[in-house]
Amino acid sequence: MQLDILALLNAERAARRAAILITDLDGGDQRVVREAEIAADPLGDMLAQRLASGRSGLAEVEGRPLFLTVQAPPVRLVIVGAVHISQALSPMASALDLAVTVIDPRTAFATPERFPGISLVPEWPDEALGGAVPVLDRYCAVAALTHDPKIDDPALAAALRAECFYVGALGSRKTHAARVARLGAAGFSPEAIARIAAPIGLDIGAISPPEIAVAILGQIVAALRTPRGGTPA
Structure with a gap:
């Protein structure tokens, strides 16, 4: 060479x-x-x-x-919210060789006991994504799972700016409509906001946290393995 x-x-x-x-x-x-x-x-x-x-x-x-x-760069998954779904999603994603980071300022939830072997960042997303977490890029997936706009919105905004290959958010259609309005008021275009997968995950009728985690991970893999503008490889 x-x-x-x-x-x-x-x-x-x-x-x-x-x-x-x-x-x-x-x-x-x-x-x-x-x-x-x-x-x-x-x-x-x-x-x-x-x-x-x-x-x-x-x-x-x-x-x-x-x-x-x-x-190709190693793929990262940033999970926002140390919730029950995150507990199921983290080891599944790790098994697929995704580098997983969980961000949650609520230290009662973001504990090593609940997330063994997972990188935890007990900070607000706007602080964490500004330094503690590796810089977001198009080889990062971001899943916002807290239902709390104060935590989820800054992470979603950072993911959209970085053009992460996957951006997903938990919540009903009503919840997402309010989220769309907030992000629009923050200056994001309708096209950018439309990149958010919400309600998050494939529509497989998932109910339990592990089932929802499967739906999310399936959607992440589909996004990763689909050429831009193409069909799954």
């Missing part, structure tokens, strides 16, 4: 940006396509599907064998 290509891949990795290394197996030529360049690339559709799957592998284009090496 040429040093300039290695340097480019390292720079993208350090910045938590995805990239795909394309290697021509016949001639050995290599090039890097950064995520922001995929849509304009001649292999754009194929690269978008490959990135969404997160898997490297062989491909053939016009009879030429290629190897596509996918480099």
Whole structure:
């Protein structure tokens, strides 16, 4: 591998940006396509599907064998609210290799006993997301689960600004309508607000906290594995 290509891949990795290394197996030529360049690339559709799957592998284009090496940042899940649903969701998400952080200023709820092995941040989201929690980006999912606008709204606002790949919020349609009004008054466009999955989770008739956690995690995985503007890989 040429040093300039290695340097480019390292720079993208350090910045938590995805990239795909394309290697021509016949001639050995290599090039890097950064995520922001995929849509304009001649292999754009194929690269978008490959990135969404997160898997490297062989491909053939016009009879030429290629190897596509996918480099994507580790996915993070920030859960806002140390509630019963969060207790069920955290270990499920960890089992899928998501890096889980739970934020809740209510220290009676955000305890190691209730969340063993999970990164806990007992701060208000606007404070936590400004320093204690790694910076949000498009490889982060945010699930707001407290029902308390003072806690949920700042986290949702930060997630929308960061263009997180998934933003979800617990609550009824009536609750969400009030949330939409608040976010609109805060300057968010209808298109941005529409990115919030609310009521959160897939519609599977979930009732118990573990069932709701399954619905949320299924929705997160679907969002992660769907190319922008495409269908699930």
